[in-house]
Amino acid sequence: MQRRSFLRGIGIAAAASAVVTPTMVMGAAPKGPNTLGYEAAVKAITGGKKVTASSKVHMKAPEIAENGAVVPITVTVDSPMTDADYVKAIHILASKNGNVRCADVMLTPANGAAMFAARIKLGTSQDVVALVETSTGEFLTASQNVKVTIGGCG
Amino acid sequence: MGKRKSLIKIKPKKYKTGEIVKVSFMVMHPMDTGTGKNKKTGEIIPAHYINEVKFLFNGKPFTTMKTWETLSANPVFSVNFKVPGKGELKVVYTDNQGEVNESSKKIKPKG
Numbered sequence: 001m002q003r004r005s006f007l008r009g010i011g012i013a014a015a016a017s018a019v020v021t022p023t024m025v026m027g028a029a030p031k032g033p034n035t036l037g038y039e040a041a042v043k044a045i046t047g048g049k050k051v052t053a054s055s056k057v058h059m060k061a062p063e064i065a066e067n068g069a070v071v072p073i074t075v076t077v078d079s080p081m082t083d084a085d086y087v088k089a090i091h092i093l094a095s096k097n098g099n100v101r102c103a104d105v106m107l108t109p110a111n112g113a114a115m116f117a118a119r120i121k122l123g124t125s126q127d128v129v130a131l132v133e134t135s136t137g138e139f140l141t142a143s144q145n146v147k148v149t150i151g152g153c154g
Numbered sequence: 155m156g157k158r159k160s161l162i163k164i165k166p167k168k169y170k171t172g173e174i175v176k177v178s179f180m181v182m183h184p185m186d187t188g189t190g191k192n193k194k195t196g197e198i199i200p201a202h203y204i205n206e207v208k209f210l211f212n213g214k215p216f217t218t219m220k221t222w223e224t225l226s227a228n229p230v231f232s233v234n235f236k237v238p239g240k241g242e243l244k245v246v247y248t249d250n251q252g253e254v255n256e257s258s259k260k261i262k263p264k265g
Contacts, residue, residue, distance in 0.1 A: 070226045094224060098189070102224040105233070110216040112174040112236030119226040121187075152226075 038093065041100040045091050045131060046139050057142035059130045068122040068152030075130040077114035077140075081107075087114035089133040095143075096126035121152040158182050162245060162259040171239050171263040177209065178232040179245045179257070187223040206248040207231055211261070212241040237263050 036044070042051065060074040079087045086109045092102040105116045120128070129143040160181040169175050181204070188201030203223040208215050217233050235243075244258040 074232075097224050098187075099222050099224050101222050103222070104220040106218045106220075107233070108216050110211070110236060110238070111234050113234040115176070115232070115234045117178075117230070117232035119230060121185075121224050121226055 036100055038095045038100050041093060042131065045104075045133075049137075049139055051131065051139045051141050054132075054140035054142065057130055057132050057140050059128065059142040059144045061128050061144045061146050063145070064147045064149070065122065066149045068124075068148040068150055070119050070152070071122050071128075071146060071148075072117070072119050073128060074117040075115070075132075075142075077132050079114045079134070081109050081112055081114060083109050084135075086135050087132055088135050090114065090116050091131040091133070092116075092118070092120065093129040093131060094120060094122055094126060095129060097121070097123050122146060122148050123151045124148055158253075158255055160245075160255065160257040162243060162257055164243075164259070164261075169237055169263055171237055173263070174234050174236050176232055177235045177243065178230055179207070179209070180228070180230045181247065181255075181257075182228050183249070185223060185225055185227045185229060202249065202251055204229065204247050204249045208246045209233065209235075210244045210246065211235075211238070213244075237261060239263065 056078040058076045061071065065071045073092065075090055075092065077087050077090070079085065081087065087107050089107065090105045093100050094102055102120045103118060107114055125147045127143045127145050129141060132140045134140065158181055160179070163178040163180070165176040183204055184202055185204065186199045186202040190199050191197065192199055201223055204221050207219040207221060209217040216235065219231065240263065241261050242258055243261050244256055246254065246256040248254050
């Protein structure tokens with residue numbers, strides 16, 4: 001009886017370790033602390049709502065960035081910015097970075113105009129996407145491809 | 155930790171009430187991603203980045219940001235702001251290691 005329970009114990013332990021080790025390896029993968037795919041990130045922001053490409057959103061980024069560690073971007077949105085109709089949020093996403101999300105900017109009518117500018121890091125050549133949420137619940141998007149000569153992550 | 159160097163810039167320098175100005179907030183911050191290594195010792199530098207920035211005017215927030223490590227080191231955040239009158243513009247930021255700092259600037263519209 002003792003031997004039987006001992007063997008059973010080993011079996012359970014082996015099964016448990018077999019389950020645990022792959023997840024452990026996944027957890028120790030050499031990636032940043034926040035990893036989320038592009039599609040998953042968009043879904044997390046919009047909650048599955050439809051996203052439309054719009055000419056109202058202007059994304060300004062360099063076509064060729066020599067240094068991926070410092071890429072200046074500017075996003076402006078044509079919006080009256082009144083209490084009835086204003087831009088609620090601007091999300092900046094880099095489609096191929098380890099962590100896709102760069103910044104979520106929550107605006108209010110007190111801003112007067114919808115603009116956000118910052119400098120971001122890009123690992124490789126990729127699309128930089130601006131996802132804009134308006135107060136009416138619409139999601140608008142614009143993107144620009146940036147070619148990176150030297151990657152800026154890590 | 156000592157206070158980090160930070161600066162609020164307003165463009166244009168002279169403005170009137172009701173005018174839309176550009177407010178830039180700069181801060182000296184490493185923005186480590188958590189993947190970089192120390193070149194001398196080979197140790198991984200832990201992630202250290204700003205995760206929240208708040209712009210306030212007279213204590214009322216008008217823009218809040220959630221940010222991640224994908225922003226460049228020594229970041230600059232710029233937004234527009236419609237000047238409602240005299241007051242104090244304040245920027246408060248928090249990073250993932252629990253540092254909270256702030257920087258402020260007086261708003262004095264002319265005319």
